Amino acid sequence: MISSPEAAKVVLVSRAHLFKPTYPPSKEKMIGPEALFFHQGDYHSRLKKLVQASFLPSAIRESVADIEKFVLKFLPSWGNTSTINTLQEMKRYAFDVAMLSVFGRHSDLETEGIKQLYHCLEKGYNSMPFNLPGTPFSKAMKARKLLNETLRRVIEKRRESKKQSEGLLGVLLEGSKDQNKLMNQLSDSQVADNIIGVIFAAHDTTASVLTWVLKYLHDHGELLDAVTREQESIQQSIMEENRGGLTWDDTKKMRLTSRVIQETLRAASVLSFTFREAVEDVELQGYLIPKGWKVLPLFRSIHHCAEFFPHPEKFDPSRFEVPPRPNTYMPFGNGVHSCPGSELAKLEMLVLLHHLTTSYRHVWETVEDDDGIQYGPFPVPKRGFPISITKRVLKRTI
């Protein structure tokens, strides 16, 4: 287990080729063995380029309006006053944004079926891998098989269509065609495994972080007030300039809200560590790591070390007014396998927080007075942080 930034950098960046990512075989089967995060070398870097291209700021800045449309449909579904299960609601939102980023804004006839099947699949993600009829694992594997068939139909239709296809799916189909001069086109199963892989990577992570953002804002009323003021001033300028809605540039003005997100990523460290495996005997800072041994860079320990983050248990977004020391802040990992979706995750959180703080009453009431944590497997506030919320003002529509 590695809790020094220098050693974590060696494993994740400078000698990353000596440490391959490892996951339980059952997880590989469920997500799809050709998804990029199970691989090293040429196949990984080729796919990573395509996935990254799809989530670069220049690629996602146009999706602000689409994400905002989701938020403006999603929040009214809570009604004027209601009790919500924060985690479940954030999962609903993060899933819709993930589907948008993967398939583009024109949803296919198959989209609803994909949603249903994905929900069956995810119920088996953390189950015991017993492939016996009726077990969550066996149900998940059945759903995975049906998902494959559905995705193949979508891929076939998109390959036949003359129109340029949107979202990550478009990039995987078009991008691999462009690279075709040098390399083979991606197969249908490679495309399908990476579509499922990205939905998996984007969904629970973002929903868990958003749940923590709401919990921390609830616990720090003065911060919630300050974030609300920042969002109100952005709302004010949108109205004064007679604009339709939020833009990418507006999100860049959300400085305090961004620092709250940064601090949440540090304090909650939802991806507390990652797994690697030594591909040969490696000597690391005087220790021998035998081939086949697991190596775990512990992000949470580094994020909670008082040497890098003074008073680490204090929730203090102002610590990010100065950049953290290199290699001490890794909520999105580091090196070749670092997260390609970090900008999208931050963007969807900012857009949601804009409307949440300007639409709902200042102090969200907690339904239960309980500060516990549960693991599913990401750490989240106990019982998914049920809260009761009350609408503040009538919202404009776009």
Ligand code: HEM
């Ligand atoms: C706040 C939300 C998120 C957090 C905290 C997060 C965190 C991470 C971390 C720590 C890694 C590196 C894992 C490792 O080194 O083993 C990672 C990888 C990855 N993430 Fe994220 N992620 C988030 C959201 C997203 C989103 C929205 C997407 C997609 C749009 C995404 C797609 C991926 C992919 C595809 C990988 C694998 C990259 C590779 O193996 O090269 N993530 N994420």
